[in-house]
Amino acid sequence: MTYNLLLRLQLWAVRAIRRPHYDLPLLGALLLLATTGLVTLYSASDLDRHLVLNQAARFVLGTILMFAIARIPPQVLRNWTPYLYAATLFLLVTVAILGQGRGANRWLNLGFMRFQPSELAKLTLPMMVAWFLHARELPPRWITLAAVGVLIGAPALLIAKQPDLGTALLVAASGVFAVFLSGLAWWRIGLIVGAAAAAAPMAWHFMHEYQRNRLRMFMDPESDPLGNGWHIIQSEIAVGSGGVFGKGWHNGTQSRLEFLPEHTTDFVFAVFSEEWGLIGVLALLALYLFIVGRGLMIAASARDTYSRLLAGAISMAFFVYVMVNGGMITGLLPVVGVPLPLISYGGTSAVSLLAGFGVLMSIHAHRRLLPR
């Protein structure tokens, strides 16, 4: 019996190595990232073992989900796509009507757990855009674009209304990337970007007051150093005081003495920068770039348009997390609540990110075997 089990395990291992379901470089990079995340969190939480174990448990959950999704062939995913997308929209509407959360209607209480439908959208939206474009003539024309615009806009606006600008941005970005990768003509891109830039000032009117304050503070944080500018200033102090080599692990005074707010969640990158310095930051950015690049390589070797666009969109959206979060903590971009992927404390984003990588793994496992 035991022998039998061992034999099966061995067979599985051999098969996994010969023809792995999982892309080992990507898996390795994610593992490295998650480890870095736990180590950073342990310091940022001032050695809160409970918090780190909590996060580790979510990683385990996310990894199981990742492996599970990796086993689903992309064709199956494609067939499910419209239903998943419709379900997402339904949940977002439900949340908008009876959701609950701290000042923002993001959460849906399922009784046994609380659930954020916007996290689901991070995956189902690029799936839907890829599904839609898969069946269309590419590069897309205006009519296709308009339809895709509706597909992206509906969930994005629902999420932005919650209000959760960060997630809305991420969700919309993944759809936009799918369109970009589908080969949308550059002149069309130019027109769209131009129109968006022209319409940008209008966005001011649709913003919440706190969002406007964030923009104001982004322009001049020192104008209100103890109020709205506090986050940005303390974050820049944390980053800048880290210098080239950093203060060392658990020596970051800005976070340990609680000058830096939200130092385990949105501002954990500032803690990392303070303790590991520029060298650590560059290594981390390189790791992120590697993951994005690896994702795009997987996308490029995918079997069909759906898989390619989906894998590409997921990979590029991953970059948006890093850029928006990194830009925020260095004062390069306004404050938008986007976590640093796999490092910020918080379960939902970790699980949804790993689920996304599950899709990538699945696409990788079902790639074209022979290069042309």
Added chain:
Amino acid sequence: MRQRIKDVQHESARFRSRAIVGFLLIAAALSVLGLRFAYLQIDRHQEFSARSDQNRISVRRIAPTRGLIFDRNGVLLADNIAAFRLEVIPEQVKDMPRMLAELGGVLALSDDDVERFNALRKTKHGFESIPLRFKLSEDEIARFSIERWRFPGVDVVPYLTRFYPRSDEFAHLVGYVGRIDAADAEKLDAVRYAGTTHIGKTGIERSYENDLHGEPGYDLVEVNVDKHPLRVIEHVPPTPGKNLYLSIDSRLQHVTMEAFEGRAGASVAIDPRNGEVLAMVCVPSFDPNLFVNGIGKVDYATLLNAPERPLLNRAIAGAYTPGSTVKPYLGLGGLELGLRRPSDTVFSTGEFFIPGQSRAYRDDKKGGHGRVDLVQAIAQSVNTYFYSLAFDMGIDRFSSWMGKFGFGKPTGIDLIGESAGVLPSREWKRGRFNQPFYPGETVIAGIGQGYWVITPLQLAQAASIMAAKGVRHPPHLVRAIQDGLNATPMPVPLPKADPSIIRNPENWGPVEQGMIAVVNGGGTASGLGKEFPYVIAGKTGTAERFSRSDEGWQNIMDVAVERHEVLFEAFTPADDARIAVIVALEAGHTGAHDAAPIARKLLDTWVKDDDNPAAVAGASP
């Protein structure tokens, strides 16, 4: 749907190129982010490092222990004693007004206490302990201890408080410390006084504040965002203030104070050889300990408004008319300026007239003293002699000469609050009244009346200059400064004395003879020098509120004091003086009758230890 068949090959290639472009854009964007990090972490690293430290490190000042004050023999005049005060940590008190009201039922809380507490609270963090009541009595501590459970955040804390064991004997001289108030706080070095609650308000405590205070120590404390201290990074202990040894002999002070028997006035004794002040007494006095931990408003008003003005330091700021005590100085001036020879005489008829004027300036004795020379004129205090001398001298030479004895300007003693007094002069009157100086004013200035205003210290300095045969040693109180109780007291270097103001040393003798005659011969204070081991030289003064002239001098006497004053000045041994003493009383019959006996008691005490090496060298505890 024109071309339903997709060009798979072409689409894949297009994707590939788009993926590469996308990757390059991402790489570029992340490079911008990396550059931003580099900008913050390299270019602005120093700035942010400093701000990070500023965030996390807070300096907690530790107040130094105040220096002690001793007399010349090491008798403690200002001590630090352990006491208990009530401190409150505001953030631990839920309802402050209610707590204060309830606490008021357990121990005495004055409005002053609450006011000060509330003012302090505005400048400190909520977790910092703030003193509410100083100097709790044992009874109060006991009562509070029983009720303590009702007052979370309130605690009894030990501290060192200033104590003046000699109470009223040194109230003006040593002065007192008091709680730092808003006016003080504005002037003080905020860093040096960050942990200090008390500051010298008057006397030596005030003028030597800088030495007595010491240097604060500090704890560098790491704090979190709420400024809660987490750990001490560095501890630097405070340096205690320096101890002061005064030139005062507390025994002289004590005896002299007693001898006043409560009569208002002042006495100063100086060692003419070096300017050391041996005694400086002011009557009436008060208990300086009342002020240390906040005097109540009522007590303060009582002291401030009392008609006899106990808070006034009469020795340096009292205003007295010198009267006849100026005569020896004027007499010496007559010789020095060549206006008189010692043998020159004046015939005293009881009245003096300025040539061509009909006003009579009177002697104090009806019918006059007859023919008197300088010695007799001093001994008998013959006004006529000095009327005529002052008249001959003229106001300009008069004020110039008398100024050499230090009249009309502060002596420069190491106390704050000294008055300049008034030495009658043409310039002074021009500045004060914008009027010329009249000859009649010169005449009465010659007997120490008129515009004259002196402080007892000025007169003591003048007597000391006379005793030292014209050499002025600026009077001073602090004799040695000690840096810690185990250190050797370092003598305060004496300023270099000016050469004698007397050009012809022979001129001093007749004046001395006159002053000896005052005390020993048939002079005004005859008999005072009896049974004293040394020869005493002295001069009495009985200053009138008004001139005895019938003519209207009253109107210009407004600078003089209210009452009839009596004074006495003396030095001994007459030929080689080691002490000069003056006594001024605000009321009395004559200088000889009331002031001179006080001086004699002081001298009797002094003589016991005169030239006793143990006492004089005694600047050690």
